[in-house]
Amino acid sequence: MDFIRLYGRVLKLLWKDRWVAAGLATANIALAGLLFLEPVLFGRVVDVLSHASTSTRDQVWERAFALLALWSAVGLSGIGATVAVSLLADRMAHRNRLLSMHSYYEHVLALPLSFHGDIQSGRLMKVMLVGADNLFSIWLAFFRDHLSTFVAALVLLPLTLAMNWRLGLLLLGLVVVFAVITAFVIRQTETAQGKVEMFQSRLAGTAQDALSNVIVVQSFTRMASEARMFGDIVRQVMDHQFPVLNWWAVVSVLTRAASTLTVISIFILGTLLHLDGKATVGEIVSFMGFAMLLINKLEGAVAFVSRLVFQAPGIAEFFEVLDARTSVPERPGAVSLGRASGQVVFDKVAFAYPGGPRILSDVEFRAEPGRTLALVGQTGAGKSTAMALLQRLWDPVGGRVTLDGHDLRDITLESLRRNVGVVFQESMLFNRTIKDNLLVGRPDATQDELERACRMAEAHDFIIRQPKGYDTLVGERGASLSGGQRQRLAIARALLKDPPVLILDEATSALDAATEARVQKALAALMAGRTTFIIAHRLSTVRDADEILVFEGGRIVERGSFDTLVQQGGRFAELVKTQLTASAPLTAAQPVKAAE
Ligand SMILES: Nc1ncnc2c1ncn2[C@@H]1O[C@H](COP(=O)(O)OP(=O)(O)OP(=O)(O)O)[C@@H](O)[C@H]1O
Ligand SMILES: [Mg+2]
Incomplete structure (x- = not known):
């Protein structure tokens, strides 16, 4: 839940660019539609060919040409939409990365000494750089690749049900399996990843502390012990990072297995349905296409979600600093004193x-x-x-x-x-x-x-x-x-x-x-x-x-x-x-x- 709220806020930062974001969302929906159209067209072509023996040559060509013309149009608009999305998403992500860094910096400079006294400045730098980078990569990946995946899963999957509900159910099952596995692993790894980030911040803070006191470090010949202290934290990072990596490796194995099983099931179910006359060869080919496409996209989405989990703590820290309030707030209506006499x-x-x-x-x-x-x-x-x-x-x-x-x-x-x-x-x-x-x-x-x-x-x-x-x-x-x-x-x-x-x-x-x-x-x-x-x-x-x-x-x-x-x-x-x-x-x- 916190995870969702966090990313809600990440997207909300783009409020100023909401029209660009809305444009990108529309283009992504169109892209998702086009993506799904290709397997449909492919299936249709197969059907035209498999019925070729019962039609005249001219009829076959006529149908095939119509389909191929449509296909080219779909392909071309797909290319156009992809280019537009890439360009717009790149610009929007870059612009907002710099803007968010700027507002963070401005905010931190104005925070009271009570805040700065409690936090190492190296840590504040790390939080800014890592936070802004994470925001950037999320915005970019979301608007360039993954929005279309989510749209596809949410809107277009039900459409496959309408085409052939038995085969559609199989695809739906695949999506559910992916979602359940991912959600489970997110739950398992969220806390550990938070710890990793905490140690990473400590790493930056400790390094900056030693570097800014390098004279003391050298004159007290503390080089070895400072380096050892750093090494200790590095080990802590690894100790907490490796279990998280293991979990995500399990996810990739499980999702791969689910994909293979789905493809095999579509083939078997498709053959049975075809033998009963409940599905054409073209439909089976289309569903195979859907399945491949969906698997490809879902794997990308799972990788994206795992990255979100890895980045969530860094972003949470970024927001935490942004939420820090001054302990000496200005009263509304505070007067601006000119030059005081000095009493x-x-x-x-x-x-x-x-x-x-x-x-x-x-x-x-x-x-x-x-x-x-x-x-x-x-x-x-x-x-x-x-x-x-x-x-x-x-x-x-x-x-x-x-x-x-x-x-x-x-x-x-x-x-x-x-x-x-x-x-x-x-x-x-x-x-x-x-x-x-x-x-x-x-x-x-x-x-x-x-x-x-x-x-x-x-x-x-x-x-x-x-x-x-x-x-x-x-x-x-x-x-x-x-x-x-x-x-x-x-x-x-x-x-x-x-x-x-x-x-x-x-x-x-x-x-x-x-x-x-x-x-x-x-x-x-x-x-x-x-x-x-x-x-x-x-x-x-x-x-x-x-x-x-x-x-x-x-x-x-x-x-x-x-x-x-x-x-x-x-x-x-x-x-x-x-x-x-x-x-x-x-x-x-x-x-x-x-x-x-
Ligand atoms: N930022 C802080 N947070 C918590 N306690 C503090 C902080 N700054 C000072 N203190 C405490 O407040 C007390 C008074 O400190 P202060 O710096 O005002 O003393 P001072 O009279 O200026 O001493 P000196 O002559 O050594 O500068 C000390 O006990 C100190 O430990
Ligand atoms: Mg003093």
Whole structure:
């Protein structure tokens, strides 16, 4: 049943091309009719010849010519219809394969991080490619070959009953045997094939995971064990695939046997009927023709159906991804915010990841436009999570977050994210040119604007020293640049975006002190005039913040300016003290700013 529903959906994807599909269906019905006409004509010719002794020469020729003329017409229209069907079906299948890939890609790009966090990206690629290929081959095979088979079985078979019901019943029996065997084997193999597909996806995901971390694999000399892990999954695929293959081999043996038996039965039954005068030689020849034709088509159809079974899980996975919905839906009538002034309020915000423990409780703060707030606290305290709520990667489970007085759930995601810029610890770059990476910040920026932003971000100098300047390719995730260079590009990108609200999540923690000092200058330029949230472990970087929020276990336990907090002698003062003692021996020549 699920199987049928799945393929109903596969065909429904062609809704936009429904007129082409309808044309193809009509042409297929005509083809099926023509196919059945040929054995009929053949039988008639045989009958004309076998009655030749009782008619005059001219009568025989007259009848034979009429039949042959009809036969040629049938043959020619058959060729025409086949060509039309092939051409149309090819084009329709190709077009829709690309369209479905495109819509899948568009959909997946927009899915929330919660979705992407749970699934390997290699798997998503595999599901797209395999799914689209499967859809393509089904559409093509269905409209080019098998629709006519189904039409023949459903509509034309009863017609043979009208010609000679005894022989017709035999053919009908053949179809029933094929259908029963196939249905039985589908049932036997469906689950196993689903497992096979699951392991195939795991294969793709595992390979992509290892390939994208190839440096770790090599430096920890994990090549052999990664390859072994891959081999294990390959074995699982085979273990589940082979029983399925066995079942389908049984099907082909059984259907072959059924075909041979049918041909023999028609011959025997035909002879008996002929001896009783209940069937002409021509009728028997026609039925033999039908039987051959039907067997040929049915075998093709069984192969097609077995392929459907093999492909069903891949297609089901494809649809599963297409059905994944965003966890942060846009409310109907959400307002599109223009440029916000940048007032951010967290109002009694509580949050837990789906199915997880409480991460944030009662988080309450207010950031006026242009002010700088710092979020500090131990690792895992919930700082990044709070900022994820501000970008609406997730919705709070209690309380609300507002921007310029609007609950984030009331504004469009596009306008929210246009107003909020983020610089992460790991500056994520595309494997494109430096210029293209910068243009992500503002697609319509001119070269002058790019250079100005890069000068402010202290990036211009190193960019022009690159072999092709702004047109240098940065490698996968910016691999050909140093950490500090990547970070300054990320800052330039944020400068170009020019958002009123800015989040710096450990933006400088990957850098050495000298680079950090340069990047700090760049950051100061970036922060000017924006509401800024700084998350930092190095407390020296938060000295100038207007307010510091100290997080602990998902709550704000202290707040105030740097000096007030140090004087208070609470958690923050303790953190500052531990950092000073921990870093003192290492930075003897270069005192930490916090200690000044
Ligand atoms: N996507 C996620 N799914 C489930 N739990 C998560 C997810 N991201 C973070 N957490 C959990 O939420 C808690 C808070 O994490 P968060 O990243 O907000 O901490 P943080 O204060 O930013 O820490 P750090 O200073 O190390 O960056 C952690 O216990 C973490 O395990
Ligand atoms: Mg964090």
